[in-house]
Amino acid sequence: METLLAAMLLFCAPQDSSGLIMRRDSSMRSLYRVEATLMGAIQATRYADKPTLVSAGTLFPGTSFGGRLMWHPDHLLSVGLYSGYVTFSREHLSLTDEKGSPQDVTLDLTGIPVQVVVAMQPGNFQFGVGLGVYFLTSHTSVNNTERFSSSDYTYGATTWLAYDVRLTSFLTVGPEIGVHLLSHTGLTTGMVGLRVKVDLLTY
């Protein structure tokens, strides 16, 4: 309980430009920002088991694009929403149907995360976590003639670490690394990418 209270006090404590925590002064005016962050990343997804019996392995390259909309008071903590589009894996397989006929099958799994995120930004660094759902879609193509898809949702989490380099008073860019964790789907994705952060609104 003491740790939790300490955490709450820390999150509520205002910071100066160097990230040092300051005591709140009644004469000081609060500053709030609404920030939008856009990022693109290359990634590697590892499944707990081979996704199909004939898959070559458990590790697959992919890409992800996303955005976060954060409400960032003049404190260490910011909160917001995260969404995007993640291609977890894509593979081409040679399978046989029940009659033994060869089938060229292309499979991919994509996801749209919708998450509540919290982040801390000491100095130019930002790290955060998000919890929410992933709307998954599986696309299948058989012999390049038959195509179909099926969707479902699952719960998952993200965490990320980023470094921001300020370009203008309202724009920063920088690298970001992160992880998607979808335990029920049995996959973990590591990402490396670039991000652009824009201060949309300051009040």
Add this chain to the structure above:
Amino acid sequence: MKSFGVILASMVLILSSCISELEPVANLSGNADSILAITTPIDSTRRSIISGVYVVDSPSRRFGDTVAVQSRGSLITIFTVKDVVYFAMRGGLRDDSVLLSGYWRGVQGPLTGVAQLSIQPGEGGSDIAAGKGSGKGLILRGEIDVPELDRPEPLVLRKIEKEFERLRGFQIIAHRGGGRNSERLGVSENTKEMMFLSPVLGATGIEIDIQSTKDGVPIVFHDPTFTSRTVRSPYLIGKVSNYTYKNLQTLARLIYGERIPTLEEALIAVIDKTELSMIWLDVKAAHLTDSIIGIQKRAIEHAKFKGRNIRILFGIPDDDVLNAYRRSPLKGTSPVLCELDPHIVRELDADVWAPRFTLGLQKELVAEMQKEGRDVYVWTLDDTGFMIEYLRDGDFDGILTNYPTLLAAIFRTRIL
């Protein structure tokens, strides 16, 4: 910073606690093949001498005080109430001895090991070889491997009486074709492989679930959607009915690698390759009612042709299936099991009434149904106490359970 770390660690802990690893438990065979090579099969007369209620005479009470032993074909099974364990043993006669080899495992946990048992000439083996006597006092003696022990543990079982049988017959009905994936039996629920295993688990009948593919093929599958609980592939998500039969045959592998069987494949496999005497079709695709009844009727014909005494029941679990059945031109042409109110059971002239166990023993109603020529199966009992109560105080013709091993142990040993 430290506080954030605490929160982050808590989130990771919560998320990782959601990960459910299903560790498969290997089904061991011991050296059954070599035993079968040097023994002769036990015929039905001798099998009945071996079957019965046995007390455990060895010092370890690992399997409780009393167990049920059943002999069918070359397979001898043992069922225990304590820890819900089954033995699957194969073997036969060699001179005046019975030699058996196989494995034991707990249905509700990962415990398993090899088992080697025999009946020596002076402990009943000679009587079995001669085909005489009731078998009372015969001794099954041997050793079992236990995971936590360095050396085999002795096991001695002594027959005290023949196994219990009910005059009207009794169905030990295994849910989802024999058992659920959560029991990690090494085969997936609702597969042909699970149906083949179900008699080893103690079942005399099975309940299987019927879903529909996109193109209207009845398949044996429980859930309306694919999840990591049932299938291995993360590409298989969403509704089962999003996929055609051909797609599923190409893409779908269940958690132990099996294909999803069609209803027709499953019924033929059970008729041809098991001794099960009842199949309850739990219909979850009302729009396929005509197709399912057609398959049911063809399977019944096939069973007759094969000389198999097996009952295949079209299950009516809810109003959707009831309404589809009422509209079907095939209504009244095949055996029906109805889970709904007694007046609907009578209206349909169902062969079996299957009330849920939470409705209680319903003794008068059960007796009325039986007097009208119907059987009454109750579902789904998994708890030892409830099983004992429903066997002791009720008069049902069958019980549906996720643990046929436990029900077989209680029913056959009459631990009531």
